[in-house]
Amino acid sequence: xxxxxxxxxxxxxxxxxxxxxxxxxxxxxxxxxxxxxxxxxxxxxxxxxxxxxxxxxxxxxxxxxxxxxxxxxxxxxxxxxxxxxxxxxxxxxxxxxxxxxxx
Amino acid sequence: xxxxxxxxxxxxxxxxxxxxxxxxxxxxxxxxxxxxxxxxxxxxxxxxxxxxxxxxxxxxxxxxxxxxxxxxxxxxxxxxxxxxxxxxxxxxxxxxxxxxxxxxxxxxxxxxxxxxxxxxxxxxxxxxxxxxxxxxxxxxxxxxxxxxxxxxxxxxxxxxxxxxxxxxxxxxxxxxxxxxxxxxxxxxxxxxxxxxxxxxxxxxxxxxxxxxxxxxxxxxxxxxxxxxxxxxxxxxxxxxxxxxxxx
Numbered sequence: 001x002x003x004x005x006x007x008x009x010x011x012x013x014x015x016x017x018x019x020x021x022x023x024x025x026x027x028x029x030x031x032x033x034x035x036x037x038x039x040x041x042x043x044x045x046x047x048x049x050x051x052x053x054x055x056x057x058x059x060x061x062x063x064x065x066x067x068x069x070x071x072x073x074x075x076x077x078x079x080x081x082x083x084x085x086x087x088x089x090x091x092x093x094x095x096x097x098x099x100x101x102x103x
Numbered sequence: 104x105x106x107x108x109x110x111x112x113x114x115x116x117x118x119x120x121x122x123x124x125x126x127x128x129x130x131x132x133x134x135x136x137x138x139x140x141x142x143x144x145x146x147x148x149x150x151x152x153x154x155x156x157x158x159x160x161x162x163x164x165x166x167x168x169x170x171x172x173x174x175x176x177x178x179x180x181x182x183x184x185x186x187x188x189x190x191x192x193x194x195x196x197x198x199x200x201x202x203x204x205x206x207x208x209x210x211x212x213x214x215x216x217x218x219x220x221x222x223x224x225x226x227x228x229x230x231x232x233x234x235x236x237x238x239x240x241x242x243x244x245x246x247x248x249x250x251x252x253x254x255x256x257x258x259x260x261x262x263x264x265x266x267x268x269x270x271x272x273x274x275x276x277x278x279x280x281x282x283x284x285x286x287x288x289x290x291x292x293x294x295x296x297x298x299x300x301x302x303x304x305x306x307x308x309x310x311x312x313x314x315x316x317x318x319x320x321x322x323x324x325x326x327x328x329x330x331x332x333x334x335x336x337x338x339x340x341x342x343x344x345x346x347x348x349x350x
Binding site for chain 2: 001002003004005006007008009010011012013014015017018019020021022024026028033034035036037038039040041042043044045046047048049050051052053054055056058059060061064068069070072073074076077082083084086087088089090091092093094096097100101
Protein backbone atom coordinates (compact mmCIF):
# COMPACT_ATOMS: atom_id res chain seq x y z
CA UNK A 1 0.00 0.00 0.00
CA UNK A 2 1.15 3.53 -0.72
CA UNK A 3 1.97 6.33 1.72
CA UNK A 4 -1.45 7.82 0.98
CA UNK A 5 -3.10 4.53 1.90
CA UNK A 6 -1.36 4.32 5.27
CA UNK A 7 -2.17 7.97 6.00
CA UNK A 8 -5.85 7.17 5.54
CA UNK A 9 -5.54 4.00 7.66
CA UNK A 10 -3.91 6.03 10.47
CA UNK A 11 -6.72 8.60 10.23
CA UNK A 12 -9.46 5.95 10.34
CA UNK A 13 -7.88 4.11 13.28
CA UNK A 14 -7.34 7.41 15.10
CA UNK A 15 -10.98 8.43 14.73
CA UNK A 16 -12.33 4.99 15.66
CA UNK A 17 -10.15 4.99 18.79
CA UNK A 18 -11.69 8.30 19.88
CA UNK A 19 -15.20 7.08 19.03
CA UNK A 20 -14.62 3.87 21.01
CA UNK A 21 -14.53 5.95 24.18
CA UNK A 22 -18.07 7.13 23.47
CA UNK A 23 -19.43 3.69 22.61
CA UNK A 24 -18.04 1.08 24.99
CA UNK A 25 -19.44 0.58 28.49
CA UNK A 26 -17.81 2.87 31.00
CA UNK A 27 -16.25 0.13 33.11
CA UNK A 28 -14.05 -1.14 30.26
CA UNK A 29 -11.88 1.91 30.13
CA UNK A 30 -12.14 2.87 33.76
CA UNK A 31 -10.27 -0.34 34.46
CA UNK A 32 -7.23 1.30 36.13
CA UNK A 33 -4.79 -1.10 34.52
CA UNK A 34 -6.00 -0.25 31.01
CA UNK A 35 -5.87 3.47 31.79
CA UNK A 36 -2.37 3.04 33.17
CA UNK A 37 -1.13 1.27 30.02
CA UNK A 38 -2.63 4.06 27.89
CA UNK A 39 -0.60 6.53 29.98
CA UNK A 40 2.71 4.66 29.99
CA UNK A 41 2.40 4.08 26.22
CA UNK A 42 2.08 7.82 25.68
CA UNK A 43 5.21 8.57 27.71
CA UNK A 44 7.21 5.71 26.17
CA UNK A 45 6.35 6.56 22.56
CA UNK A 46 7.10 10.26 22.95
CA UNK A 47 10.43 9.49 24.68
CA UNK A 48 11.32 7.03 21.92
CA UNK A 49 10.37 9.47 19.14
CA UNK A 50 12.44 12.20 20.81
CA UNK A 51 15.62 10.14 21.04
CA UNK A 52 15.16 8.45 17.63
CA UNK A 53 14.87 11.84 15.95
CA UNK A 54 17.96 13.01 17.86
CA UNK A 55 20.51 10.23 17.30
CA UNK A 56 19.22 7.84 14.62
CA UNK A 57 20.29 8.19 11.00
CA UNK A 58 18.66 5.24 9.32
CA UNK A 59 20.17 2.23 11.12
CA UNK A 60 23.21 4.02 12.50
CA UNK A 61 23.61 6.19 15.59
CA UNK A 62 25.05 9.64 14.96
CA UNK A 63 26.05 12.55 17.16
CA UNK A 64 25.38 15.76 15.26
CA UNK A 65 23.70 19.17 15.49
CA UNK A 66 20.41 17.53 16.53
CA UNK A 67 21.88 16.72 19.97
CA UNK A 68 22.50 20.43 20.43
CA UNK A 69 18.88 21.05 19.47
CA UNK A 70 17.76 18.60 22.17
CA UNK A 71 19.80 20.37 24.86
CA UNK A 72 18.63 23.82 23.73
CA UNK A 73 15.00 22.69 23.72
CA UNK A 74 15.36 21.23 27.22
CA UNK A 75 16.72 24.55 28.47
CA UNK A 76 13.82 26.42 26.83
CA UNK A 77 11.30 24.04 28.42
CA UNK A 78 13.04 24.42 31.77
CA UNK A 79 12.49 28.18 31.42
CA UNK A 80 8.79 27.47 30.70
CA UNK A 81 8.89 28.71 27.11
CA UNK A 82 5.71 28.04 25.09
CA UNK A 83 5.64 25.20 22.54
CA UNK A 84 6.28 27.29 19.44
CA UNK A 85 9.25 29.06 21.04
CA UNK A 86 10.76 25.68 22.02
CA UNK A 87 10.47 24.46 18.42
CA UNK A 88 12.10 27.63 17.06
CA UNK A 89 14.92 27.35 19.63
CA UNK A 90 15.51 23.75 18.49
CA UNK A 91 15.68 24.80 14.85
CA UNK A 92 17.97 27.74 15.61
CA UNK A 93 20.34 25.54 17.64
CA UNK A 94 20.62 22.93 14.88
CA UNK A 95 21.03 25.53 12.12
CA UNK A 96 23.55 27.51 14.20
CA UNK A 97 25.69 24.47 15.04
CA UNK A 98 25.77 23.52 11.34
CA UNK A 99 26.98 27.02 10.47
CA UNK A 100 29.80 26.37 12.95
CA UNK A 101 30.72 23.24 11.03
CA UNK A 102 28.98 20.40 12.89
CA UNK A 103 27.39 17.70 10.72
CA UNK B 104 -28.58 30.23 35.64
CA UNK B 105 -25.89 29.93 32.96
CA UNK B 106 -24.06 33.08 31.97
CA UNK B 107 -24.24 34.39 28.40
CA UNK B 108 -21.77 32.90 25.95
CA UNK B 109 -19.77 36.15 25.83
CA UNK B 110 -19.08 35.93 29.56
CA UNK B 111 -18.76 32.16 29.74
CA UNK B 112 -15.54 31.17 31.52
CA UNK B 113 -15.47 27.82 29.69
CA UNK B 114 -15.73 29.50 26.28
CA UNK B 115 -13.07 32.08 27.18
CA UNK B 116 -10.53 29.51 28.28
CA UNK B 117 -11.43 27.39 25.26
CA UNK B 118 -10.77 30.30 22.93
CA UNK B 119 -7.40 31.18 24.43
CA UNK B 120 -6.22 27.57 24.39
CA UNK B 121 -7.47 27.31 20.78
CA UNK B 122 -5.31 30.26 19.68
CA UNK B 123 -2.22 28.99 21.50
CA UNK B 124 -2.56 25.42 20.21
CA UNK B 125 -3.76 26.34 16.73
CA UNK B 126 -0.66 28.47 16.16
CA UNK B 127 1.72 25.57 16.56
CA UNK B 128 0.05 23.88 13.65
CA UNK B 129 2.65 25.95 11.75
CA UNK B 130 5.42 23.75 13.13
CA UNK B 131 3.54 20.56 12.25
CA UNK B 132 2.94 21.76 8.68
CA UNK B 133 6.54 22.77 8.12
CA UNK B 134 8.00 19.59 9.65
CA UNK B 135 5.58 17.36 7.77
CA UNK B 136 6.65 18.58 4.33
CA UNK B 137 10.27 18.48 5.50
CA UNK B 138 9.78 14.77 6.31
CA UNK B 139 8.69 14.18 2.72
CA UNK B 140 4.89 14.35 2.83
CA UNK B 141 3.11 16.54 0.30
CA UNK B 142 1.04 19.59 1.28
CA UNK B 143 -2.14 17.55 0.68
CA UNK B 144 -0.97 14.57 2.72
CA UNK B 145 -0.04 16.95 5.54
CA UNK B 146 -3.47 18.57 5.41
CA UNK B 147 -5.19 15.16 5.40
CA UNK B 148 -3.48 14.33 8.71
CA UNK B 149 -4.62 17.59 10.31
CA UNK B 150 -8.18 17.29 8.99
CA UNK B 151 -8.77 13.56 9.54
CA UNK B 152 -6.32 12.32 12.19
CA UNK B 153 -6.48 15.55 14.21
CA UNK B 154 -4.42 14.59 17.25
CA UNK B 155 -1.13 16.45 17.61
CA UNK B 156 0.88 13.62 19.18
CA UNK B 157 -0.23 11.04 16.61
CA UNK B 158 0.39 13.45 13.72
CA UNK B 159 3.92 14.24 14.92
CA UNK B 160 4.52 10.51 15.50
CA UNK B 161 3.53 9.67 11.91
CA UNK B 162 5.88 12.22 10.34
CA UNK B 163 8.61 11.49 12.91
CA UNK B 164 8.79 7.86 11.80
CA UNK B 165 8.70 8.83 8.10
CA UNK B 166 11.43 11.45 8.64
CA UNK B 167 13.65 8.76 10.18
CA UNK B 168 13.27 6.52 7.15
CA UNK B 169 10.61 4.26 8.65
CA UNK B 170 7.93 2.56 6.58
CA UNK B 171 4.39 4.00 6.34
CA UNK B 172 3.17 0.89 8.24
CA UNK B 173 5.45 1.68 11.19
CA UNK B 174 4.35 5.34 11.01
CA UNK B 175 0.66 4.40 11.11
CA UNK B 176 1.31 1.96 13.99
CA UNK B 177 3.09 4.60 16.08
CA UNK B 178 0.27 7.08 15.41
CA UNK B 179 -2.38 4.51 16.37
CA UNK B 180 -0.63 3.56 19.63
CA UNK B 181 -0.17 7.19 20.62
CA UNK B 182 -3.88 7.75 20.02
CA UNK B 183 -5.01 5.12 22.53
CA UNK B 184 -5.23 7.69 25.33
CA UNK B 185 -7.94 9.47 23.29
CA UNK B 186 -10.26 6.51 23.92
CA UNK B 187 -9.91 7.08 27.66
CA UNK B 188 -10.50 10.81 27.14
CA UNK B 189 -13.58 9.97 25.03
CA UNK B 190 -15.01 7.88 27.84
CA UNK B 191 -14.49 10.77 30.28
CA UNK B 192 -16.14 13.24 27.90
CA UNK B 193 -19.05 10.89 27.22
CA UNK B 194 -19.87 10.97 30.94
CA UNK B 195 -19.90 14.79 30.92
CA UNK B 196 -21.55 15.48 27.55
CA UNK B 197 -23.78 12.51 26.69
CA UNK B 198 -23.75 13.51 23.00
CA UNK B 199 -26.40 11.87 20.82
CA UNK B 200 -26.73 11.27 17.08
CA UNK B 201 -24.29 13.13 14.82
CA UNK B 202 -22.97 15.11 17.78
CA UNK B 203 -21.38 11.94 19.07
CA UNK B 204 -19.20 11.70 15.95
CA UNK B 205 -18.32 15.40 16.08
CA UNK B 206 -17.45 15.15 19.77
CA UNK B 207 -15.26 12.09 19.13
CA UNK B 208 -13.34 13.88 16.39
CA UNK B 209 -12.45 16.88 18.59
CA UNK B 210 -11.63 14.74 21.66
CA UNK B 211 -7.98 15.69 22.28
CA UNK B 212 -5.79 16.70 25.23
CA UNK B 213 -6.76 20.37 25.04
CA UNK B 214 -10.55 20.04 24.76
CA UNK B 215 -10.61 17.51 27.60
CA UNK B 216 -8.44 19.69 29.83
CA UNK B 217 -10.55 22.79 29.19
CA UNK B 218 -13.79 20.95 29.91
CA UNK B 219 -12.75 19.02 32.99
CA UNK B 220 -11.34 22.22 34.51
CA UNK B 221 -14.89 23.63 34.75
CA UNK B 222 -17.38 22.62 37.45
CA UNK B 223 -20.69 23.83 35.99
CA UNK B 224 -22.00 21.27 33.44
CA UNK B 225 -22.98 24.06 31.01
CA UNK B 226 -19.46 25.46 31.14
CA UNK B 227 -17.97 21.99 30.75
CA UNK B 228 -19.91 21.64 27.50
CA UNK B 229 -19.02 25.10 26.25
CA UNK B 230 -15.36 24.66 27.13
CA UNK B 231 -15.17 21.34 25.29
CA UNK B 232 -16.85 22.54 22.10
CA UNK B 233 -15.17 25.95 21.92
CA UNK B 234 -11.71 24.47 22.52
CA UNK B 235 -12.33 21.46 20.25
CA UNK B 236 -13.83 23.30 17.28
CA UNK B 237 -11.60 26.36 17.74
CA UNK B 238 -8.45 24.23 17.68
CA UNK B 239 -9.72 22.20 14.72
CA UNK B 240 -10.23 25.34 12.61
CA UNK B 241 -7.00 27.10 13.63
CA UNK B 242 -4.85 23.94 13.64
CA UNK B 243 -5.87 23.21 10.06
CA UNK B 244 -5.39 26.80 8.94
CA UNK B 245 -1.92 27.02 10.46
CA UNK B 246 -0.97 23.55 9.20
CA UNK B 247 -1.57 24.89 5.69
CA UNK B 248 0.47 28.05 6.40
CA UNK B 249 3.32 25.89 7.75
CA UNK B 250 3.32 23.35 4.94
CA UNK B 251 3.29 26.03 2.23
CA UNK B 252 6.11 27.88 4.00
CA UNK B 253 8.04 24.63 4.52
CA UNK B 254 7.66 23.80 0.84
CA UNK B 255 9.14 27.18 -0.07
CA UNK B 256 12.10 26.88 2.33
CA UNK B 257 13.95 24.19 0.40
CA UNK B 258 16.66 22.16 2.21
CA UNK B 259 15.14 21.40 5.65
CA UNK B 260 18.53 20.73 7.27
CA UNK B 261 19.85 24.19 6.44
CA UNK B 262 17.03 25.68 8.49
CA UNK B 263 17.52 23.23 11.34
CA UNK B 264 14.12 21.66 10.82
CA UNK B 265 15.43 18.28 12.01
CA UNK B 266 16.38 20.04 15.25
CA UNK B 267 12.88 21.55 15.36
CA UNK B 268 11.38 18.05 15.21
CA UNK B 269 13.53 16.93 18.15
CA UNK B 270 12.38 20.01 20.10
CA UNK B 271 8.72 19.36 19.24
CA UNK B 272 8.83 15.77 20.54
CA UNK B 273 10.59 16.84 23.74
CA UNK B 274 7.98 19.59 24.23
CA UNK B 275 5.16 17.04 23.83
CA UNK B 276 6.84 14.71 26.35
CA UNK B 277 7.94 17.33 28.91
CA UNK B 278 4.61 18.17 30.61
CA UNK B 279 3.94 14.45 31.18
CA UNK B 280 7.11 13.97 33.21
CA UNK B 281 5.53 15.05 36.47
CA UNK B 282 6.58 12.06 38.55
CA UNK B 283 9.72 10.03 39.14
CA UNK B 284 8.09 6.97 37.59
CA UNK B 285 7.17 8.88 34.43
CA UNK B 286 10.82 9.91 34.11
CA UNK B 287 11.97 6.31 34.62
CA UNK B 288 9.60 5.05 31.92
CA UNK B 289 10.88 7.72 29.52
CA UNK B 290 14.52 6.76 30.18
CA UNK B 291 13.82 3.02 29.80
CA UNK B 292 12.05 3.58 26.47
CA UNK B 293 14.72 5.96 25.18
CA UNK B 294 17.34 3.36 26.06
CA UNK B 295 15.39 0.56 24.34
CA UNK B 296 15.23 2.76 21.24
CA UNK B 297 18.95 3.56 21.13
CA UNK B 298 19.90 -0.09 21.71
CA UNK B 299 17.70 -1.42 18.90
CA UNK B 300 18.39 1.24 16.22
CA UNK B 301 21.45 -0.58 14.78
CA UNK B 302 19.70 -3.96 14.54
CA UNK B 303 16.22 -3.36 13.10
CA UNK B 304 14.81 -1.25 10.24
CA UNK B 305 14.03 2.44 10.95
CA UNK B 306 10.72 3.00 12.74
CA UNK B 307 10.76 -0.39 14.48
CA UNK B 308 12.74 0.85 17.54
CA UNK B 309 9.79 3.12 18.32
CA UNK B 310 7.44 0.13 18.33
CA UNK B 311 9.91 -1.81 20.53
CA UNK B 312 9.77 1.10 22.98
CA UNK B 313 5.97 0.94 22.88
CA UNK B 314 6.13 -2.73 23.91
CA UNK B 315 8.49 -1.85 26.78
CA UNK B 316 6.15 0.96 27.90
CA UNK B 317 3.12 -1.32 27.65
CA UNK B 318 4.80 -4.04 29.74
CA UNK B 319 5.84 -1.51 32.42
CA UNK B 320 2.28 -0.21 32.46
CA UNK B 321 0.69 -3.63 32.69
CA UNK B 322 3.01 -5.42 35.12
CA UNK B 323 4.11 -2.40 37.15
CA UNK B 324 0.46 -1.73 37.88
CA UNK B 325 0.75 -2.05 41.66
CA UNK B 326 3.32 0.73 41.91
CA UNK B 327 0.80 3.39 41.02
CA UNK B 328 -2.71 2.96 39.65
CA UNK B 329 -3.10 6.66 38.83
CA UNK B 330 -2.92 6.34 35.05
CA UNK B 331 0.63 7.66 34.77
CA UNK B 332 1.02 10.11 31.89
CA UNK B 333 -2.68 10.14 31.24
CA UNK B 334 -3.15 13.67 32.38
CA UNK B 335 -3.62 15.89 29.34
CA UNK B 336 -0.45 17.68 28.28
CA UNK B 337 -1.92 21.13 28.71
CA UNK B 338 -3.21 22.97 31.73
CA UNK B 339 -5.59 25.76 30.69
CA UNK B 340 -5.96 26.80 34.33
CA UNK B 341 -2.48 27.83 35.40
CA UNK B 342 -3.72 29.71 38.48
CA UNK B 343 -4.09 26.38 40.28
CA UNK B 344 -1.35 26.25 42.94
CA UNK B 345 1.53 23.89 42.46
CA UNK B 346 1.02 23.47 38.72
CA UNK B 347 2.42 25.43 35.86
CA UNK B 348 1.10 26.32 32.45
CA UNK B 349 2.66 24.24 29.74
CA UNK B 350 2.56 24.95 26.03
